Amino acid sequence: MSVVDEAVTAINEKVGGSFDGSVKFVIEGEGAVMLDDAGARAADEPAEVTLTADADTFRQILDGDLNPTSAFMTGRLSIDGDMGQAMKLAGALS
Template identity: 40%
Template sequence: MGLTDLAAQIREGLNGKSFDGSLKFDCGDDGVIVLADGSASTDDRDTDCTIRLSQDNLVKLLGGKLNPMTGVMMGKLKVSGDMGVAMGLGKLLAR
């Protein structure tokens, strides 16, 4: 599954939910997914918060198989910028 497919899934998941700020999932050479303005895209831009992780770990994070706090502690994801935005993401991912 590519980042374009993941971005489409995130867009569906965001439908009807509000998200303050902007956030980027930076998967290095695989590309980025940017959450901003109530949608998700693969167009890179500056964001309030950046989460660096592998595409594999992004799939796990979005699928609920990787706890964000555990991921940070284990070094599987690195957060920079506005931590409040990252915390807001946790509420969006909750099922």
């Protein structure tokens, strides 16, 4: 299973279609995952906020081993766009 497929599955299990907004996860060298009110899917579309990190960082965040805020503060996760949406997502993934 690809990292993108793993991310889609994990995000749908944690958030599903209950997220009000749009987020794009860019997994460096792997692809992108979109999350909106329809759930998560492998896609690369415009979003209110884009989160970018390597595959290992995304795995750690999705597994609950790394706090998204800590990842951002240490430079392992970059955020471009609506910081409010990013913070809402961090709460939903916790």
